[in-house]
Each structure stands twice: as C-alpha cells, then as structure tokens.
Amino acid sequence: MLAAGVSIAALAACTPETPVASPAAAPSPSGPQTATSTPAVATTTAVPAPAASAAPPSSTPPSGALSQKYSLSDPASQWVIVNKHRPLTPLQFAPADLVQPRVELAVSGEASLLNSTTAAAAEKLFAGAASAGVNMTLASGYRSFQTQTATYNGYVTSRGQASADTASARPGFSEHQTGWAFDIGDGGGACSFQPCFAEQPAAVWAKANAFKYGFVVRYPWMLHEITGYYYEPWHLRFVGVEAATDMANRGIGTLEEYFGLEAAPGYL
Numbered sequence: 001m002l003a004a005g006v007s008i009a010a011l012a013a014c015t016p017e018t019p020v021a022s023p024a025a026a027p028s029p030s031g032p033q034t035a036t037s038t039p040a041v042a043t044t045t046a047v048p049a050p051a052a053s054a055a056p057p058s059s060t061p062p063s064g065a066l067s068q069k070y071s072l073s074d075p076a077s078q079w080v081i082v083n084k085h086r087p088l089t090p091l092q093f094a095p096a097d098l099v100q101p102r103v104e105l106a107v108s109g110e111a112s113l114l115n116s117t118t119a120a121a122a123e124k125l126f127a128g129a130a131s132a133g134v135n136m137t138l139a140s141g142y143r144s145f146q147t148q149t150a151t152y153n154g155y156v157t158s159r160g161q162a163s164a165d166t167a168s169a170r171p172g173f174s175e176h177q178t179g180w181a182f183d184i185g186d187g188g189g190a191c192s193f194q195p196c197f198a199e200q201p202a203a204v205w206a207k208a209n210a211f212k213y214g215f216v217v218r219y220p221w222m223l224h225e226i227t228g229y230y231y232e233p234w235h236l237r238f239v240g241v242e243a244a245t246d247m248a249n250r251g252i253g254t255l256e257e258y259f260g261l262e263a264a265p266g267y268l
C-alpha cells in the first residue's frame with residue numbers, strides 16, 4: 001500500500017527515473033525535432049491519423065491483417081495514439097464512462113478509475129495473473145487533465161521544464177488521461193515504478209501474457225526513440241485482443257510502428 005505522498009511521486013514517475021541521462025528527450029521546449037521532418041504539424045493540431053487517411057493499407061507498416069477499424073485520433077477510440085507529437089484532442093478530454101475495476105487497488109480516487117472497456121479487460125487480466133500465482137495491483141489508472149497539470153507544473157517549478165519533460169507528460173499528452181492505460185504494481189512496492197520492476201513476477205507475467213487480454217506494454221525496453229519514454233514495464237495500454245495479439249505475433253514493439261506513425265522521441 002502506498003502512502004499518499006509516495007503515490008504522488010509514483011504518479012509522476014510513470015515516466016521513470018531514467019537509468020541514464022536522458023539524451024532522447026528534446027532538452028529544450030523549442031528544440032526542433034530532427035529525427036523525422038514533419039513540415040506543418042502544429043502541436044495543437046493532432047495529426048489526423050495519417051496512416052488511415054494518407055496511406056493505403058498495402059504500402060505501410062500497419063498490419064496487413066488488420067484494417068483501420070478504429071480512429072487513431074479520437075481519445076474515445078481504443079486505438080488512439082497519444083505521444084509527444086500527438087496530444088489528446090480535445091486537450092482536456094475526459095472519458096465519459098470511467099469506472100473502478102474490481103481488482104486489487106493500490107490507489108483511490110480518480111487514479112483507481114479506467115474507462116469501462118479497459119476496466120472489464122483489466123479484471124480479466126488480473127484474474128489471469130492471479131490464476132498464475134502472480135500478485136498484481138492497480139497502481140495508477142486515470143489521470144485528469146487537471147491532475148496532470150498540477151503534477152507537471154510541480155516538476156517544472158522544482159526542476160525546470162527540460163527536466164520536467166523527462167519525468168512527467170505534459171498536460172494533454174498523457175495516455176493516462178484517456179482511460180485506456182494504467183500502471184501495475186505487485187503489492188510489494190520496493191520496485192514500484194523503478195527499473196527493477198521489470199524483473200518482478202507481475203511485470204514478467206504481464207510482458208508475456210498481457211496481449212491475450214488486449215494490452216500492450218506501451219513503452220518497451222530501448223524503444224524510447226520511438227515512443228518518447230524509457231522502458232516502463234508497469235505501464236499497460238488496452239488496444240484490444242486482436243491488435244495486441246497481432247503485434248505480439250509479429251514482434252512489433254510500439255503502436256507508432258504498428259500503425260505506421262512517425263517516431264515521437266520528444267515534443268515538437
């Protein structure tokens with residue numbers, strides 16, 4: 001069980017204490033992104049699902065097997081892609097169907113909520129873990145725009161923006177605001193939100209089995225140049241069984257690659 005103060009720190013640490021100095025995060029708020037040149041993508045204009053509109057299914061990385069079933073831009077879509085290039089639209093989106101899943105909770109309040117689809121899938125995921133003898137807790141779920149603003153601004157005040165950007169998503173840029181994502185713990189706490197969580201049974205089990213329940217480990221090891229975040233073995237994202245299984249079968253680690261979207265290593 002996390003003490004209140006601990007859980008606040010844990011929330012913010014969802015983008016983890018980085019194992020090394022963070023070369024990936026664009027250190028300056030205005031630092032141009034050079035990895036991929038995107039002519040006119042304003043930060044406030046969510047890239048409107050380029051994979052869906054611009055690219056024919058046959059010529060792009062998105063699954064040859066799955067058609068574009070769901071929007072990549074609508075935050076209410078299970079395929080919405082939120083990253084440092086793709087804020088939620090609207091920025092202050094809040095899910096209409098937040099519920100508290102019947103799983104072991106390590107938090108209370110809004111952080112114990114998920115959207116209804118994710119909550120139902122989480123209940124099955126946790127039951128699957130339990131039946132394998134793995135202890136799993138819900139460590140952090142939904143986070144409102146207001147909460148994210150307070151968290152992020154706290155980091156900016158204490159460390160400056162460059163450092164804040166390595167520790168906390170900017171308001172409107174967090175997957176936690178969609179209700180489709182949550183962080184797991186194992187009830188122990190020693191490695192919660194720490195790199196060593198990767199070796200804990202809950203993370204090992206989730207990495208191997210989460211796809212069966214429709215979840216992906218959203219920020220895999222060594223793919224931060226694509227996702228914008230260092231490895232977070234605790235952060236799971238619901239995309240549905242079909243897509244998660246397809247990604248697992250094909251060895252595709254990130255949603256950006258799966259849906260043929262540009263890498264988003266830092267804010268634009």
Ligand SMILES: [Zn+2]
Nearest residue numbers: 014182183235
């Ligand atoms: Zn998270």
